[in-house]
Amino acid sequence: MIRRLFLRTAALPLLASSWTAASWAQTGGASGRAADPGPGTVLQNVWRDDERQRDIPWRLRLPETRGGAGSVPLIIFSHGLGGSLDGGAEWSRAWAEAGFATLHLQHAGSDRAIWAGGLRAVKAAASVEQLVARCRDVRFAVARLLQLQQSGEAGWVRIQPDALGMSGHSFGAHTTLAVAGRAFPARLGSDLAEPRFKAFAAFSPAAGSNPDGLRTITRPMLCMTGSLDGDPLGSERSGDYRREVYAHLPPGAKAQLWLEGADHQTFGGSGEVGAGRAARLAGRGRPEAPVALADHHAAVIRTVTTDWWRAWLQGDAAAVQRLKSPQGLASGDAWAQG
Template sequence: MTLRSDDSTRRALLKRASLFSLASATAAAGAGLGLSLPARAKDTPPGGTPAGVSPGASKGPAPAAGPTRSQGGSPEVSQGVWRDQTRLRDIPWRLRLPEGDRPVALVVFSHGLGGSLDGGTEWGQAWAEAGIATLHLQHAGSDRAIWREGLQAVKAAASVEQLVDRGHDVQFAVEQLLKRQKDAATPWARVKVDALGMSGHSFGAQTTLAVAGRDYQLRSAPDLSESHFKAFAAFSPSAGHFPGGIKGITRPMLCLTGSLDGNPIGQERDGQYRRVVYDTLPAGAKAMLWLEGADHMSFGGGGEAGAGFAQRLLGRRREGPPEKLAPHHEALIKAVSTDWWRWRLLGDEAAIARLKTLKGLASGDEWLQG
């Protein structure tokens, strides 16, 4: 079914029915989704105002002239706000293009709960240096604006309703990307439309699983999948109480997690429950990087402190190993994820060889392919 009906009343009723059905089937604290849908938080601008975007931009479509642009740097960074008129929803975006004018693969990145366009910045920069562009999206309703109303508002934002909105944000972004790629006079023309990937951290990883084709096994569930992506990478993913639908994901999926990768707003204090995603995925095109001593913040890619805020609000202190081992974790995450994209999106034989005999693992680290 689709939620994109021209009849706004009918669309709202269909969405409500779908959400309640989906919520009953996917509820899990580990997945960050509630058994019932909480009341929507007060409307706020999408994460405040993204850096580099004028305050008025978040209240309407981006100007026809498009993005603000940082010149002279490498990579080239541009950003703006798209307006989905069907849903009356603004979607801030940030495009990071590698230096030069050659065609490039591109990865869409979805931030974690309470995050922003800054989420995954370290990973995006590493990928750009390796010749892979990134398109970071910001999701109103589950972005940094939710911190204004405290921890309860943050927990309420971890809902099925927000997951559905995020999935449609990604679908709309791909539509915009494909449309703009046809214009040779824009930076979008460099994007190889047959070399697109999708990634995200935490709630962004849930978004990634949904877009990859997670089967919610309900006729009324909205279709959040996007067929244009060739491969995926989920940072701190989780399966929830009903992992069976993950078996429907057949395209390549990289999972990245670690021993201290607990749920910042839940009861899970280590990352063992996150291994279920890799274990449940069908054999043939999956991989997992497990890092000993890595916590939830280790996989965020810098730029957003959502997990740290949550831990402090709950009276939890960050343990020592993640900070002590941060350089090791960061280097390995960058190396593995970059080679994953170069393999799966570009068919790079050297990247394939490096991943077959991965070097640099420390005691307790694991690299699995199956």
């Protein structure tokens, strides 16, 4: 959400927190069913990272089994600034219908609790410290879900450990770029990237103050933005600056979806309240175009992201072919690869 997230990096101390795969513990007993509508089975609970004394709420959506084949790829979703487990809910439902599991994480310190402090608290939460904490949440979650999968835990046993994807919106897109291998100053630590992800999808990403750090990302990355995808807390109204992410990624397995008339809220996935709330706090209403085009935008995002996961997590040749020229794009929309 915040374009200038890394401008104050030099003034920020390294978080004194070490992470190990053995530092987890689950709270609340067995997984509880979440009151979340949509396809598949939805479980929700909280993990406790004892090493960091940090709770990590999670929501797992498992698709229905088909033809007796229960093993499925899994996509982690990281919410935007001021968001929650509800962020990306629309995309989660679409991916479940296509046979993918999703694991939504909620990040303390940059989740919906910050709204109680007003606009100043929201801006303060867009910090490097919070980015580091989010990345460690993701790495913790990967280790935890793989341990549950290997131990045969109900539900988790269906996850394919070699077919993991990572995605996120806004601050969650910053998180996605970081765990994908974006280069940072050494003082931020060497444990931000997560090597076990095969592919990534960044909703409303931003290059920040050091775009050259993106050149170290070599795994498949899908970037999505639009003409009105500006900074809800800044001066930018156009999403043009978000195109810098794709431009700075190295040639290869990268793609970019541009949607004319799409704003920041378009990419939040319905449940992401923070996507629109920040703009309202800043005294700005939502433009008419993204409201009028909402169905079109959502349909294209669902189709393109589903084929992206099919191509890179399942090796689906038909999806690879469709991604060469996605269907359903309208005038002003654009697609780029490589």
